[in-house]
Every structure is written in C-alpha cells, then in structure tokens.
Amino acid sequence: xxxxxxxxxxxxxxxxxxxxxxxxxxxxxxxxxxxxxxxxxxxxxxxxxxxxxxxxxxxxxxxxxxxxxxxxxxxxxxxxxxxxxxxxxxxxxxxxxxxxxxxxxxxxxxxxxxxxxxxxxxxxxxxxxxxxxxxxxxxxxxxxxxxxxxxxxxxxxxxxxxxxxxxxxxxxxxxxxxxxxxxxxxxxxxxxxxxxxxxxxxxxxxxxxxxxxxxxxxxxxxxxxxxxxxxxxxxxxxxxxxxxxxxxxxxxxxxxxxxxxxxxxxxxxxxxxxxxxxxxxxxxxxxxxxxxxxxxxxxxxxxxxxxxxxxxxxxxxxxxxxxxxxxxxxxxxxxxxxxxxxxxxxxxxxxxxxxxxxxxxxxxxxxxxxxxxxxxxxxxxxxxxxxxxxxxxxxxxxxxxxxxxxxxxxxxxxxxxxxxxxxxxxxxxxxx
Amino acid sequence: xxxxxxxxxxxxxxxxxxxxxxxxxxxxxxxxxxxxxxxxxxxxxxxxxxxxxxxxxxxxxxxxxxxxxxxxxxxxxxxxxxxxxxxxxxxxxxxxxxxxxxxxxxxxxxxxxxxxxxxxxxxxxxxxxxxxxxxxxxxxxxxxxxxxxxxxxxxxxxxxxxxxx
Numbered sequence: 375x376x377x378x379x380x381x382x383x384x385x386x387x388x389x390x391x392x393x394x395x396x397x398x399x400x401x402x403x404x405x406x407x408x409x410x411x412x413x414x415x416x417x418x419x420x421x422x423x424x425x426x427x428x429x430x431x432x433x434x435x436x437x438x439x440x441x442x443x444x445x446x447x448x449x450x451x452x453x454x455x456x457x458x459x460x461x462x463x464x465x466x467x468x469x470x471x472x473x474x475x476x477x478x479x480x481x482x483x484x485x486x487x488x489x490x491x492x493x494x495x496x497x498x499x500x501x502x503x504x505x506x507x508x509x510x511x512x513x514x515x516x517x518x519x520x521x522x523x524x525x526x527x528x529x530x531x532x533x534x535x536x537x538x539x540x541x542x543x544x545x546x547x548x549x550x551x552x553x554x555x556x557x558x559x560x561x562x563x564x565x566x567x568x569x570x571x572x573x574x575x576x577x578x579x580x581x582x583x584x585x586x587x588x589x590x591x592x593x594x595x596x597x598x599x600x601x602x603x604x605x606x607x608x609x610x611x612x613x614x615x616x617x618x619x620x621x622x623x624x625x626x627x628x629x630x631x632x633x634x635x636x637x638x639x640x641x642x643x644x645x646x647x648x649x650x651x652x653x654x655x656x657x658x659x660x661x662x663x664x665x666x667x668x669x670x671x672x673x674x675x676x677x678x679x680x681x682x683x684x685x686x687x688x689x690x691x692x693x694x695x696x697x698x699x700x701x702x703x704x705x706x707x708x709x710x711x712x713x714x715x716x717x718x719x720x721x722x723x724x725x726x727x728x729x730x731x732x733x734x735x736x737x738x739x740x741x742x743x744x745x746x747x748x749x750x751x752x753x754x755x756x757x758x759x760x761x762x763x764x765x766x767x768x769x770x771x772x773x774x775x776x777x778x779x780x781x782x783x784x785x786x787x788x789x790x791x792x793x794x795x796x797x798x799x800x801x802x803x804x805x806x
Numbered sequence: 807x808x809x810x811x812x813x814x815x816x817x818x819x820x821x822x823x824x825x826x827x828x829x830x831x832x833x834x835x836x837x838x839x840x841x842x843x844x845x846x847x848x849x850x851x852x853x854x855x856x857x858x859x860x861x862x863x864x865x866x867x868x869x870x871x872x873x874x875x876x877x878x879x880x881x882x883x884x885x886x887x888x889x890x891x892x893x894x895x896x897x898x899x900x901x902x903x904x905x906x907x908x909x910x911x912x913x914x915x916x917x918x919x920x921x922x923x924x925x926x927x928x929x930x931x932x933x934x935x936x937x938x939x940x941x942x943x944x945x946x947x948x949x950x951x952x953x954x955x956x957x958x959x960x961x962x963x964x965x966x967x968x969x970x971x
Contacts, residue, residue, distance in 0.1 A: 379947070380947070380950040380951075380954070381946030381947030381948075381949075381950045382946060383950070384946050384947075384949050384950040384953070385931070385945075385946035388925075388930075388931070388946075388949070390930065390931045390945075390946065416950070419953050419954055419957050420953055422953075422957050423922070423952075423953035423954075423956050423957055424926070426907045426910070426956060426957070426960055427828065427907070427911075427922060427923070427926040427956075428926065429900075429903050429904055429907050430827070430828045430904050430907050430908060430911075431900070431904065432823060432824055432827045432833055432836070433833055433901075743961070
C-alpha cells in the first residue's frame, strides 16, 4: 500500500471511511512510520482548525427588537443573553393566504370519511341482522372459525353438503357428508381431487366446507345441487373403470382428514410450538448464511498480522524517508512557502528530496512548526540533512552543535548527518 | 406545511445564523440572510431540508457579496459590529482572536471555506458534497487543504502581529 494522502487521513479522523478501509489503513499505519507521524500532524491541524472555527462565536451584542419589554426590568444587572440567536426566534413567515380554505377543505374531507364509516358500519350490522334469518346461518359455528384459516374454494358439492344437518359440527362433516351422499355411486371429481391430497389444507377445506357457503341463497344452493348431480354423474362415468378403488381412496382420505382436523382442534399449542421451532430453525439458517457470507468475504484478505515485537519492526528495511524522519515530501514551492523565501541548498550536491519533519525533532527549532529538511546522500551513501526553519521574533538558534547551527536572514539552518563533523563543517561553507 | 416550517426554523435557525455569521462576519447580515433563506423555503418546501437550507444560504451570501461589490460597498469582514470592547480583558481577547480567525478564514478559497464551515455545523461528507455540489470523494482533500491553510494563515497572522509589536 502506498503512503496515505492527507485527505484520507482527514476522512479517517472524521469517521467517514468504511470499516474495511479503516482496517486497511490501520494495518498500514502499523508498519509505516512516516504515515504514523503524518497522522499525528493531521490530528493536531484538525484539532486546531476546529478550535479556531469554534472561536468565532456569534457576538451577543444587542439582540434585535423583540416584543418582550419585561427584559429591561433590572437595568443595574443587565442579563446578558449568551446566545440570543438560539432562542426561539420570531418566525417571520406569513401564514399562507388560503390557510382557512385549506382547513375548510380538510374538514369537509373528514366529514365525508366519517359518513362513509358510519354507512359501512350500519350496512354490516344490518346484513348481520338479516343473516340470522337465513336458514344456513344458525348452523354456522362462527365462534370456532379461525381468522387465520384461508377461505376455502367451495365447490357446488360442498355447498350442497352445507345443507345437510350432519355438516354442522366443524371438522366432522366429512363422514356424515359421505354417508349422506351414499345414494350417489361415488364422490364427485372435486372431492376426490381434494381427497387425493392428504394434507392439513385439504382436510381443513373439507372441514370448512359447511362454513364457507353461508353466502349462498337457498335457490342458488338448489341450482348448484342440480348441477352437482349432473357433474357427479359425469364424473362417475369418467371414473367408471375403478369405482372400488375410488371408494377406497375416498374413505382413506376422509379418515386422514378427520384425524388431521381432530389433531388440529385438540392441539393448537402443538401447532404454535411447531411454528416457534420453525422460526428458530430459520433464524439459525440465517445466522449460518451470514457467517458463510462473512467467511467468503474475508477469505480473500490476508490473515491478520500477528503483533510483532518492536525489534522485528525495526529490522524491516527502512526507506530513505523513514531514515530521514520526514513525514511529508514537499516540492520546492511548498518548502519556499514554509520558509517565506528560497530554500537553502548545498552547492555542488544534488538533494535526494525535500520534506517536512516535526519541529520537536530538531534541536533549537520551534517545536510547534514543521521544519523543512533537505536530504542528501554523499558518495559513500551517508545521509546528510540540511534543516531549515523560518525564525520567529526572539527565537535563537542556540549554540553548540559544533557551530553547525546558524541563522541566515530569518531562517535558522542546521546541518547534520552521518559523516563526521569535519566533513559537515566543510560542507557548511557551501550552503547557499 | 407551516407547522413543518416552524419546526425547521427552530431546528436549523441557530445553526444557520452561526454559519452565516462565520461566513460573513456580520451578525445582522447573517440574520437577514437566514430569514431570507426560510422565506424561500416557504415558497418551495425542500425535501431534504438541511443541505437545501445551507446551500440556499450560501448562494445568498455569494449573491449578496457580488451585489455589494457592484455597489462599491466593501465587504465588512473586519467591521466591528460589536460595540468597542470596554468590558474585561477576556472580551477584548476573544474579539481579537475572533477577528484574527476571520481574517485567516478570508484567505481560503470560497469552496474550502464553505466546506470547513459546514463541517463545523456537523455536516457529514455526504451532506457537504450535496450542499456544495461536489463529489463525496473530494471532500476529504478539500477539508484537509482548508484546515491546513486556516491554521497556517492564523499562525502567520499571529507571527505578523508579534513582529509588528
């Protein structure tokens, strides 16, 4: 990974990066000294900038005229409002001209809605009252009808069955119905189709057959009855080759449906338990899938780097920037801007690069400001550093350092490096 | 709608005036511009109010600045809109610091300055990008540059004063 740019570091400190980016950057910061020191620098800049912007408070001053004469009650100790703009201000927004018209319109809509609700409610009540006189409705066991049961698709056969007094108790309609249909040669096609699905739904459908036809009128039931007889006969003709087998299927399905419906009625708690277990199993499956996805996503990443002792980190080959302790490489323009004038160089030598280092790392420099560092390598590969910082009023470069620290104009210079002091002193004369 | 606007007003007015004051350096002007911003919100209720309000307010600042230039008025960045400091020393120091920061802020480009002020009002990068019409990827760099330049300008301002004194 290349060095982190300043924008990324700011985004990191502002908490604007994705988690994956943050972990990547943290891994890099763990190994890159230059980026680590840059991060510290950015932290300082960010904190200082926030502090500076925060220092620009809106002046308390005299607040704008408000309709509050009570505030001048104690002139000797004037109450100074620290942030008058934070008080609920006078809202100078005009009320819309047609506000009254809108209100009236809304009221009209509400009235209309209320009238609709009343009419619908009354209609339901009236239909309920009429329903009690219906010959079928007294036979309906409304209290036992579960709202969660889906409406059954009711065939004409089933509508006919509803007329039978034997169909009244819910869930026990199958057998009496079958018995009542004994004169018929066999069960109609629809019933057989349902009977061939030995599931709870088909049982429920059969069981609900007596309930679902309440809307039919007697005449309609009679009609469907006649149609049904015809259909039953047609079905019988079609299924003539194996009437015994059909009868066996019918009875088996009816038995199964009966058992299912009895089980459902007698054990509603079991059903709840089964649903709960199914939900838990689904949740487990979800968790498992999420774990698999996470594993797949992280499989491509390199394994987590174990924490290495300090000595190992130092043992890694260091770049020239790291050796020179430069946290940011800059161009001539930026360096000149920092110094307020041209950059000083050693005549006859070519700098490797120019960078910034922290002021704390250069003796005699202002620790609060960066120092421009020009980095050289001599013919034997030894590093030579020419540090420069614009001086503030009253800032002294300090003595010692073998007179290798001096001031030219308003720039403090400090020459040091791996060669001996004599070599450095010879180079000092070539600094321009 | 009026109720919503009233809520918006209570929620964002303080923040908007503060940002406008930092941007213009003039409290009365900041309040006027904030009022004007909310008046525009009445005319065209925004869907995403915060970025909308601040974008409109910043547009108004720019328009106002251009108009002022046309009319030959100088921007009153350094105008002392407070009465001359006669109170305790800390008031004086605060005013002086505030003026120095404003001067440093004035050295920034318009985009950098606005990004910085929006960040100071708690905007995230998405909101800054949407308010200023920039891409989100550019906000980190913009803020980095703005912060660095602000700090440098403020320090050089302080250094100049020290030298002068």
